[in-house]
Structure formats: C-alpha cells, structure tokens
Amino acid sequence: MRILVVNVNTTASMTDAIATSARRYARPDTEILATQPAWGPDSVDSFMEGYLSAAAVVERVATFEEPFDAVVLAGFGEPGREGLREIVEVPVLDITDSAAAFACQLGYRYSVVTTLARSIPTIRESLRNAGLLDRCASIRASDLSTLELEQDEERTRERLTVEARRAVDEDGAEVICLGCAGMASLDKELEQALGVPVIDGVVAAVKLAEGLHDYGLKTSKVGAFATPSPKQIQGWPRR
Amino acid sequence: MRILVVNVNTTASMTDAIATSARRYARPDTEILATQPAWGPDSVDSFMEGYLSAAAVVERVATFEEPFDAVVLAGFGEPGREGLREIVEVPVLDITDSAAAFACQLGYRYSVVTTLARSIPTIRESLRNAGLLDRCASIRASDLSTLELEQDEERTRERLTVEARRAVDEDGAEVICLGCAGMASLDKELEQALGVPVIDGVVAAVKLAEGLHDYGLKTSKVGAFATPSPKQIQGWPRR
C-alpha cells in the first residue's frame, strides 16, 4: 500500500525526518510518500499558523499527483484533518489520536510531552473530542519550539527525558506519547531510559493505516465526512 | 467604538446582510465595519470549506487597513477564531458562543437551528468546548444550505419555523439560537410566532463586543492566545 505522510509545515528537513520515522516500522510492502504544503509557516506552534497550515494541507492533498491508500497527518493539532476526511475516500489518520489510541491499549494512563506550553489547550481539546482525555495523566511542555527540537539534539533529549520522567513519577503516567513529529527518533531511547512504552504518533498512525487498509475500510461518506457539494471557490487552488 | 464584522465567505450579498443585521441593534456610537475574505468559498457548509475560510479570514483581518476595537466572526464553526485571538489584542467574538451565552441567561435549555445536518458535529464540538453543550436541548437542521437560505425567503421562514417549533415542543428548548448568519433577519418574527426568545448570533456578538470594550477588556496574552513568535511564512500573505 501507499501512505501519503503529510508534514504540516514547509520545512523540508522535517518532511524528510518524518518520512524516515514513518519508514522505520512500516511493513516492507508499504510505500511511504512524503509531502509538505506548497506555502504556509515553516513550523506550527500557534493557532494562527495551524489555520494557514490546514488550508495549505488541504490544497496539497487535493492536488497530489499520485495515488495513495491512506493519509497520515503528521502535525499535532491535526491541521485540516476533518477537511481531508471529506475530500478523500481513504482513511485519514493523525498523530495525536493515533498515539493516544495505542497508549490506551498499553496502560491505564498516559502523558503527552509536547513543545511549547501554548500548544497544551489544542492538544487537550483534541484528546477530549477523541474521548481520550480522561485517561490522559498530563500534557507537559518541553519549552522547545518545533524548530528548536531539531537544532540541538542533546538539549532536546534532555528536556524530553526530564518532562517524561516527571510525567511517570509525579503524574502517574504509564505510557508516554511524543507530542511532536520532530521528536520521533527518540522513542526507543526514551523507552529504555524510562522503563515505560514511548510512542511516536507517526509510527502509530502508519500502523493504524496499514491495519485499516488491510481490512478494506474507508472513511464513512454518510454524515459528517460526506463529500462537499461542488461550489465556487474563489482563487483556489492557489497554485 | 468600531467593530470589524467578518463574513467568512466571499459572497458580497451575505456580507451586506450581516452588516445590516449587526447594525440593527448596535448602539448609535458603534460603527460597524464589514469585510469578507479576498479568496475562499462562496459559502461554508463543510469542514474543508471551513479550513480555507479560516486561513483567508486570518489573512483578511491581519491586513485590514483601518483600526478596530473588536472583531465579530460571523460564521458558524468559527473558522479562524483562535488564530484571530492571537494576532489581535482586541476581543474576538464568534456567533455560536455568543448566541448560546445569551441564551443561557434567558432559559434553562436552548436549541440551535442550523443549515445542513452535516454541520451538526462542528456545532456540537464548538458548544462542548465552550462548556455550553449540557444546556443545549438539540441542534436541528433545516436542510437548507447557506446559499439556499437567501434564495427563497418564504421557504427559509417556513423551514426554520417548523424546526424551531419542534425544538420547543419536542426537545424542551426554552430559547432558540439561529445557527447561521443568513437567518438573522427572521429573529423577531420567529420570536413572535414561537413565544420564546430567538437569538441571532451576530447581534449577540456585537452586544458582547460593546460590553467588553466599555469595560476596557482585551484578549489575554498570557497563555493560549499569546502573540505568535515571528517566523517565516512562505507565500503569505497571499495578497
């Protein structure tokens, strides 16, 4: 199968990192196609940037040139998710929900370690709307922005480890979800250090996509995600 | 004061109608500035359209030429609301929350009458996130799209009246919120017919904006709605 993994920002190095992460545990017969929006912010750390990203993500997927069997939306906050579910028939997975869904199979309570404190409300609402908030022990911020994660890997490792350990020791987390696609490569190392399962949402979403595809399941077109009626959209698509 | 009322689609006749509605009960010293996005869908009836609208709304407000003291976002689903709260300092009101907040002062349970059934999940999550879902007796669809509302006023009146009456008689609603900016002009007529308060969200948002402004209140810049850090945004603003 072919999974279209969508980085939600315009930073090509992150697109590459996400693709690498997605391929790590993908099955041999799964092809990972990675893409990024043609315009928009170079990272998403605020609501405003999320809105731009969502529109650009919708545009990118709507105009993607090759066929694909599932979409993985690789940005916390899920910019554009419901819109993608409307315009494609294949399953659309996001990394927040996928990580938390995996976590709930492995422990009673999980925590999310994310970038900046300002992202916490978005993640909180996302988990609540997915029904997964009640088993969330905490959402902790590393105080590193999305781009800072990449700049100094040692610092990133240290800050994530500190917050993840607090989640386990103080908040009662039994599983840790990494709250940003840029943290992916640290999963197994952290797992070793903390003694609890650590989940990268990109991998979780890829595995869910494979499972749904094997079973022949697609997005329901009855109700919330029905194909939009054709209508006039001024100045769109942009490119 | 000056309130910037933002129609979320590119249909100029709706922008006019919303401005007219906003002016009906505005105070004499309140100036209503009405605008619409420079690009995007001619109406918002789906998630996908909402995402495009959100980005275009953010752009429009960020580049608006004149000063204003508050923003009223005149589209159900609130496309772009949190983003606006980040990029401006003045209060940002939306019509779903404002209508429901007014309704909760006037009765124990209220219902929303909206356009298409597919919008119900969005409205439901919006009310839940605002904490107002528990007192929502029902969300009922008129099965008229946003643009159809304008096309045949008699049909619109009839359909809205039928659904609103069912909300009162069958669901226990004590107040009705009109779930689309395009229904605004029918508020008092419906109120007369049904014998319960009927609220147009545009008016409610204007009145809240006036109140917040009088009291000198602005959006909190500590936490979720802090100004985004400056960063590179490719191809933006679009115009």
Next chain:
Amino acid sequence: MRILVVNVNTTASMTDAIATSARRYARPDTEILATQPAWGPDSVDSFMEGYLSAAAVVERVATFEEPFDAVVLAGFGEPGREGLREIVEVPVLDITDSAAAFACQLGYRYSVVTTLARSIPTIRESLRNAGLLDRCASIRASDLSTLELEQDEERTRERLTVEARRAVDEDGAEVICLGCAGMASLDKELEQALGVPVIDGVVAAVKLAEGLHDYGLKTSKVGAFATPSPKQIQGWPRR
C-alpha cells in the same frame, strides 16, 4: 434603561460600594438603582445565610416600587436567581456567571479568587451548572470574609494579589474573576499588576444586561422560568 442592582446582604455600605462599581462602566443612559433586602444577614458567607438572603432578595425585588429593565444579582452563590427569573419578565443576571462568561471570551482558562474556602463548593457547582467549570483553572480563597474585605483595604489588596498571582503562575489561569462583589474596586489595579484581564462580576453583569436589553430579549416564560401559579403564601411578604 434602568438596572436594579441587588446587594444580597443588609450592609448599606456594601450596597453603596456595589452601586458605585456598577456605575463605573455603565453607559450614560443606563440608570443604576441599588437596593438590599429588608432583612437577613449582614453578609453571606455560608449556605445558611445564602438561603435567608435568597428569600429576602425575592421579597425585595417582588415588592420593589419602581420600574426596571433588568436585575443584577450582586452576590456570589446567586441567592434567589432562579426565583427572580420566575417572578419578573426582564433579564436576571448574576455576577458569577457573568464574570465567567466574559472570561471565556478572553482566554482559555480563568480562575476565581473568592473570600473563604467554604464558598468554593457553591461556586464550583454554580460554574458547573452554567457549563463553565471545565475552563476554570482554579477557585482560590483569600481567607477573608465578605465583611473583612472592607475593613482593611491594604490587606485585601495584598491577599487578592497573592492568590491571583498563584492562579496565573501555578494553575495556568489566563484571566482572573473577582469572586465577591466587595472586591470590585481593585479590578484595574490587579490587571495592571498581573498582566492578565481581571473581571469584576458586577460590571460584567451590567454590560450583559445592557446588551440583552438593547436586543429586546427577556426571560423565556416557556419551561423552567414560567410564572408560578398564584397560591397561598402564609406570612408573606414579610413586610
């Protein structure tokens, strides 16, 4: 318009302070009528006192001699609110809900700073019933009773500042609601000191009352707040 602001206790100096507070941000054409119950406790810091106050408030409003267009109930715990909504047609606002409703427009999470710890359960239930609890970061007590607030303004300022700052720093509050009518005059000073919006519920309720009145809205008489059937009430009104 004429707003009847009801102090819920029998302390005349508090009635005056509340009236002053209400007038601060009222519109020029809004007349504030202030009153207090003819009997009952000189301050309300317990459930028992709240019950006496509620009955006395209902009596006071039912027998008020002049016409009015809205009622603002100026006591946390809202003694008598639903009863007032039954016996008058005009909107009835209370200061807990009004402050929290304003707060939710300005930030993601707010805190309430109140008088004694024993009031916390009442406020908590009130916010929950209004659907506003989920966005309440904390309710903190200053450990000053209603009457002590007036006795030593310096101490009041200090205690409120300490608790409000903790709410912002430790609990994640982005907005502060003052949890007692007696704290009103400190709003702008605290706002300056803390760097977040600070809301006095009396002002919020006055502004909501003005907005509802401008729009011609009244309490719904279908359902929970229908006028009670006439019946025999022994020894009532008391005066």
Next chain:
Amino acid sequence: MRILVVNVNTTASMTDAIATSARRYARPDTEILATQPAWGPDSVDSFMEGYLSAAAVVERVATFEEPFDAVVLAGFGEPGREGLREIVEVPVLDITDSAAAFACQLGYRYSVVTTLARSIPTIRESLRNAGLLDRCASIRASDLSTLELEQDEERTRERLTVEARRAVDEDGAEVICLGCAGMASLDKELEQALGVPVIDGVVAAVKLAEGLHDYGLKTSKVGAFATPSPKQIQGWPRR
C-alpha cells in the same frame, strides 16, 4: 433515635401524610417528629416557592424545641439542605438523593416520576450534583401539582402508573423513584403493578438516617458544612 421529618410547605395535611409515610417502615425504636415551616407557601412547585421554603425550613429547624438525632427534608428540590447541614451536627438527609441512592443499589438505571414539568430542571441539577444523573434513565412529569396529588387519589394513581410504565418500557428504567412526598402511599401498589422496585424518598431517607445514626456518624464540620460564624442577622428569626 428521634428523626425530625420536615415538610417543606405549610399544608398541615401533607405534614401528617409525610409523617405517616415515614413511620411505615421506621424501626420500632425510631421516633418520628414531624414539623412544617411557620410561614411560606402551601406547596412548593417553583424555584421562587423553593427559596421561601428554604429560609422558613432553616428557621424552623434552628428553633425546633426538642432534641433530634437526624433530619429528613421531605421536599423535592431539597430547599435549605446545605444550610441545615451547617447549623446542626446530626445527619441531614433529603428525599431526592436518598431515593436515587437506594435505586442505584437495585438496578442499573432508574427514573423519577414527579409533579410538574417545571420541576425537572431542579431535579436534574440535584441528581447531577449528587453524581447520580448518569444512571437516571428519565425524569417524567405527571402534570399534577403538589396539591392536586392529594385532591383526587384515583387520578394520581392513574397518572403515576402511566408515566412510570413509560419510564420502564420506553426509557429503560429498572427502578422507579417517586418524585414528591405526596406520592408516598402508592409505592407498594405501583411496585406490584409494574414489576420493578418503587421507592418513596421519605422512607429511603429515614432508613439512611437510622443507618448513619447506628454507626455514630455526623455531618463533617471541616469544610463546606462548618458551623457559620456568628453574625448579625436582621429581623431573624422571624418568630
């Protein structure tokens, strides 16, 4: 032990009926003292009447001449409950919570059958605050006011049976709670007719009071129900 059963209205025949009901299943060594407020409404069917009743109930219990070991508050809506918990040390039970607490031991979901539809919001909030709403299948109104219940026993029996049967057949109720002290005498007859347990809250409250008393338990005076500080209460007690 001595249980003070408090009718919340001034209708002596209802006080007698409640006392009779309370005595039916009381233990031989339990003495039932019945009382009623010295002033207030002859029945409680609205919020307003509930507020008057609460104040009068607090006064009545505060000035009751004889010793007692527990209080049973025999009115739906629990007028004055928290106030009583502050001013006495003995346990205070009410009939809504007591009936629902018993019901939850006997089935998965229960329904309440009450008097007028306007009481439903009060009962709903009361059950929610007690944490018992989630297992409430429905609250159904007989459309008979408190006083009408007594006037025509045949009609009362018929209306209650109809609504209770609907609760079982349509709403999935496995247990029925009688939502008004005036329905008490019909419990066993309805139980026979419906084939599910039927609970009169007065009996449930009496049995809980006996249990708490046997175990030597009293109201906690740490926190919400601490004794109010002495303060000046103008014109009180009334008699």
Next chain:
Amino acid sequence: MRILVVNVNTTASMTDAIATSARRYARPDTEILATQPAWGPDSVDSFMEGYLSAAAVVERVATFEEPFDAVVLAGFGEPGREGLREIVEVPVLDITDSAAAFACQLGYRYSVVTTLARSIPTIRESLRNAGLLDRCASIRASDLSTLELEQDEERTRERLTVEARRAVDEDGAEVICLGCAGMASLDKELEQALGVPVIDGVVAAVKLAEGLHDYGLKTSKVGAFATPSPKQIQGWPRR
C-alpha cells in the same frame, strides 16, 4: 434479618475480622453470616486476583446452604457484584459504593485510603460508574498490601493516619472512606484523631442492607440484573 457477608479471599482470619466488623454496628435482630470462597487467592491486590475471586465468590454464594436476606460483598473492587445481583433476588451491597454513598451525605468531598497504588484505577472506575467520582477528592495508597495490613497493626495505624491526614489537609477531603475491609477496626480511632467522619465500608453496607430489607426492596429483575437463562456451564460449580 440474615446478612451474608462475603470475604472475597480465602484467608480465614480476614473472614473473621470482617464478620466482627460487620457485627459491631448491626442491629440486635440482624444475624451476620460470614463466608469466604472455597478457592482463589489469599488476598486480592490485582486485577487477576480479582477475576479469580469473582468467579469463586459467585460459586460460593450460589451454593450457600442457608437462607439470607441480603449480601454484603466485602472486598474493594467488588469482585462478582453484578453476577451476584443476577443470581439472587435479595439486595447485594458492596463496600466501595456503600462507603462513598454514606460519605456523600456527610460532606461535600471525601477521600478513599486504600492499600497499594495499583488498586487506584479499579477504585476510580468503580466510583465513576457509581457516579460518585466527582465528589471524590483523592484516592490515596498506604503502600501496604491487604495481608500486610494485618501483620503489624501499629504500622497500619500510622500509615493510614498519615495518608488520611494528607487527604484532609492537602486534598480537601471532609470525610474519609477506608478502602479495604482489613482496615475496619480503625474507623473510630481515626475519626477521633482527624476530626472528620471515617467510614468503614462493611458497616455502611450492613446498614444499607438493613434499610433496604426493612423497606421490602429487592434487586430489579427487569433489565441488567435479570436472572440468566439456564445454560450449560462446563465444570461448574467446581465443588
């Protein structure tokens, strides 16, 4: 009446201790029959042990030789409760729910002090399903296993006192529920030390059983707890 008190493990000394506890506050005409499963773990501190216990408890009660009027299930986690409700007609009480139901009559918030931290999720879900979680201030572990409770009474007293005091001082508990049948004998001593009501669930369940029995109430056989249809059960009962 005759109450069958079921210890959920195979430790005879605990069965005796529970019986003693149950008899302390039982009425003179209440006979306490105590039993324990014929097989299973000698204490229940994990889910796995709880499942074995549940099956063995169901077997024990189903084959009990003498008549009884109610069942009290004396183990936190309620192993087998719903199964017992299906196979007997008399009321089945458990000690978690009973203690919390009593606690909610005496204070606004209560805490549970239990054995090991691993039991907290079970207790949490049990309270949530009973609707009693919202008023639960905290669940604290003493870090003593069920059997360790018996081994060193002095240590048990000390650890419970420390955690209970923290619940009152730090978490806002107004009432304490003892979270294990093995802690029963310390109730009054702790109550004295802490100044808040302390509830042993065995006593609470016995008193509820007496109350339900006096009122002639039995488990509803309409719905969730209907008698199972006869079917083939291989190798059962085991003895």
Next chain:
Amino acid sequence: MRILVVNVNTTASMTDAIATSARRYARPDTEILATQPAWGPDSVDSFMEGYLSAAAVVERVATFEEPFDAVVLAGFGEPGREGLREIVEVPVLDITDSAAAFACQLGYRYSVVTTLARSIPTIRESLRNAGLLDRCASIRASDLSTLELEQDEERTRERLTVEARRAVDEDGAEVICLGCAGMASLDKELEQALGVPVIDGVVAAVKLAEGLHDYGLKTSKVGAFATPSPKQIQGWPRR
C-alpha cells in the same frame, strides 16, 4: 508473529469461527492460535457468565503451552482483560475497544449492534471507561443470544441488518461495530447493504496487535498492570 485469539466460552464451533474470522485479514506472516477456556459457560450473555469466563480465560492464557506475541480477547464485555494485561508482557487487545477505536477513525459517530438488551450496560461502561462513549450514537440489541446467532444465519442477517439500518437512519451512526464475535462473517455483506463501514472487532484487534508488535510495544509494567506479587492461590490453576 503469533497472536493468541481467545474465545471466552467453551463452544468449540465458536472458537473455530473466531479463528476463521481472525485469519481473514491477518497478514501472511501472522499466525493465529485459537483457544478457549477449559471450563465455564458455553456462551456469555450475562454478568455471572462473564465472571466465570474471566477466571477461566485467565487460567487458560496463564497455562498456554506455546509462545505468543499478543492476545486478542474475543468476547464482548472483555472478561479478564485487565488480568491478562498483568500476567503477560505482550499487548492484550479486546474486540469492543478495538472496533470502536477503528470506528472513530472513519466517522464521527458509530453504533454497536449486539446480542441481548441485557448486555447493553456492560458495553456502555466498557466504552465509557475507554473514553469512546461520547461518540457512540447508540447500542442496539438484535434480541438474539450468542448461541442463537449461529443457529439460523438467515435470521441473524435479517435482525442485524434491521438494527444496523435503524442505527444509521434514526441514531445518526456513520459506522457500525458488530457487537459479538459470532457476527463476524457478515461484515462485508452488511457494509455493502448499508453503505457505511462495518467493523468486526476480531479483525480490528488482530490488526492493532500486528501494529503494536511491529512497533515493538508491550504492556506497561509501571502502574495498573504491573505483574502481581506472587501469592498463595488455593486450588489454582484448576487443571
């Protein structure tokens, strides 16, 4: 990988049917091992039977002779799930949660179609504890017991289709979850007939197991699912 699929009852033909279902969409390199308890009920349609099943399931898995990489518990109500999570290190999936987790990726609201109405409370609590209840549009009973499902396939197809269609048309379901392992073979046929995704929980659980295994994830042993301390278990294992 090797997945141990556990039928929760002793009916060998159902074990075979479940194994067949599990193999349908398993990957070529996934080996399905199917087993059933050595004792217990021939089907699970009540709480009591669920408790027996849970103990027998725990015993069966604890003594299983061959190695395996994941467990799929193929019975609604999840008898023994948490116990299995304690005693094995590999992931343990159940069919209720797995089906609902898949459903939430494909539509906004899903319904469950199950066997008898008496199972509805169990399923409801299971979904609530998994956080998935809020998006559950309805749980509908076919009124066929587990064993009746197998007896007359035509009747089963008809009853399921009727209830599933009602779920879509009347309750707003966008996805259907089959609520019993015995319904598995009808998934694609129903999907065709209804036009919405239809999910067999056995398949969903197998696919989740494959995904978790690929990613190297195991059950967290910190907290709720830590290995139980060794202790004396009388008469166990039974065989």
